[in-house]
Amino acid sequence: MHKEQAHKEPRQETPPQKEQVELRQVAPDILITSVLNPSMRVFDIEMRTGYGTSYNSYAVIGSQKTALIDACHASFARDWLEKIDAALGGMPPDYLVMNHTEPDHSGAVSALLERWPQIPIIVSAPGAMNLKHITNREDLNLQMIKTTSHLDLGDISLHFILAPFLHWPDTMFTWLPERKVLFSGDFLGAHFCEPRLFDTQVLYRRDYIHEMESYFNSIMGPFKSYVLQGLDKLADINANFICPSHGPIVTKGCELENSLVRYRQWATPRPAQPTRIALFYCSAYGNTARLAEHIVQGVTEILPAAHISSHNLVLNEPGDLHEALNNSDALLIGSPTINRDALPVVWNLLAEIDAINIVKRPVALFGTYGWSGEAVPHLAARLQNLRARVFEPQLRVRFVPRATDLEAAKGFGRNFARQTFLPQEGDV
Ligand SMILES: Cc1cc2nc3c(=O)[nH]c(=O)nc-3n(C[C@H](O)[C@H](O)[C@H](O)COP(=O)(O)O)c2cc1C
Ligand SMILES: [Fe+2]
Ligand SMILES: [Fe+2]
Structure with a gap:
């Protein structure tokens, strides 16, 4: 086509079709805003996986307030924000809870704060320090967890349990007792990209468990005594769902009970053996x-x-x-x-x-x-x-x-x- 002709032709622009974002849910008031990364093969430079990963995040919608649990990797910030919009109807969340601030979970916090700079961020003290240096913002609205404490969302509530070194000094669990759901950060996670998001839907169960073990060895292996402490903190919690920050949600009656037993086995010091x-x-x-x-x-x-x-x-x-x-x-x-x-x-x-x-x-x-x-x-x-x-x-x-x-x-x-x-x- 000649240049001149091109100028004369009125440009036919079709408005971009916005894909409908459909969200899965753990319960009607817990929507899954996770982002999938099926093609990831190397994590943190040294950990290899054949199955990609997911950066899991959840929108919790109480009768009075809403909270996002965990963010995602910076490269997926746009997809994540779309999911948040779908979950909260374009409204800002009332809180952002950061169970862990490693950049695979905190990288997209900056993008969220570009839109809504003053969101209160619920985080441990070491996590707060990390977030300051990860976002490089002076205006963070940080609310630090000192011991265990909780947040009222109306008909449901979030309870925070400090659980250091699972995987960094900053880590904590978030427990939603009214729905018996635990958000566990990296704990019980796996680099295993399951598009349907639940362990019950994993077709290759053995591969998933194998990945959970190699994730344990790489990420939790150096902190076995903390793993045992983390398991003890969960002893009184009878969760129906454990929602980690990578891989499938672990459900009661499927892999939840087995995973806790396996974690304890992997973390327990071996009995006295020959030198x-x-x-x-x-x-x-x-x-x-x-x-x-x-x-x-x-x-x-x-x-x-x-x-x-x-x-x-x-x-x-x-x-x-x-x-x-x-x-x-x-x-x-x-x-x-x-x-x-x-x-x-x-x-x-x-x-x-x-x-x-x-x-x-x-x-x-x-x-x-x-x-x-x-x-x-x-x-x-x-x-x-x-x-x-x-x-x-x-x-x-x-x-x-x-x-x-x-x-x-x-x-x-x-x-x-x-x-x-x-x-x-x-x-x-
Ligand atoms: C290519 C080459 C380079 C070497 N460079 C050094 C050196 O820089 N300094 C040194 O002390 N010995 C050097 N050596 C000597 C070796 O350390 C020595 O032969 C040693 O006993 C080899 O041990 P191996 O039989 O266990 O291989 C070199 C040997 C080779 C073959
Ligand atoms: Fe981590
Ligand atoms: Fe992680």
Whole structure:
């Protein structure tokens, strides 16, 4: 078409068709304003899922007042606001309750405040601090929960239960007793995008439970004692629905009871087991490998009942070593020095360490080298920074270990085992 013609043609504009937003509900006065993200594959950089996620949010409509529970990721703010409009008929909510302020839930708060800057935000004290730095607004109308307290919405009410470290220091639960509904934040969540939103409608139940477990391991795993405290707080609550901030709503008679039992199992410390020691190494010419063998012999002499696993890092993916790395009572890590450093496979292993739980874990380091020998001290520095208990002195041998070096390696294993696991003189 010529330009001139284009000017003459009157432009036929059809008004954009606004899609009717239909909302599902937990109860007639609890509408689901969740946003689905089916294509998400990586969460928080390190957590992978094959099933996407949802950022769950709920509009609670009392006879006098309304409240939104949780927001969503900033990328989905528009969809979320449309849902809020559909739920509240375009009116502002009377309250915004933030059970947790991680940006997957708080990212869209700024968009909400652009429209209605003065909405009272109900939040824990650490959550309030986070929100100030996440929204960078001076005018937040924050109402902080100090101990447990509640909010009257008319015929229904919201009760707030501080539940720190599930998943951040800021987290809390919100309980709606009149409908027996608990809004639990990340607790009992899963990165599992179920479009029909309830566990009763999940077709692949085993996959969902598997995702709930891997979500637990990544998100709650470092805070198991807090998980047990959270479960205790729920002991007197006989909820019909638990509405987490990711994945399906968990319903009584479907996965609710089982999920609580599973959470308790996953969070309960294992009963006393044989000592578990994991050794990780790599070795280009077999020198560091020979040290490893002899160290294991030394450890076994002192701790014959211990379970010692040995892992060649070149033959294993770091992800597969996660359990041995993070759930052993002590670690032995060996690397040759190549180009003035430890090998990338060893650094990749250290990247898998759960930094919260490595504190005070006994770790012994060893390796062979040719002339400069930086690998072992570099690894020691990293582990000391992570506040592991690094065994001194470390074992370093130049090039090919002699018989005396191999004996020394055995002695190193014996000393490490003895000092770490056997009562020392002067110990009480
Ligand atoms: C490519 C290459 C680079 C190396 N760079 C260093 C180095 O920078 N500093 C050092 O002390 N040794 C260096 N070495 C020597 C090794 O640390 C030494 O041969 C060691 O015993 C190898 O242990 P492995 O048999 O367990 O692989 C290097 C060896 C190779 C093959
Ligand atoms: Fe979180
Ligand atoms: Fe989350």
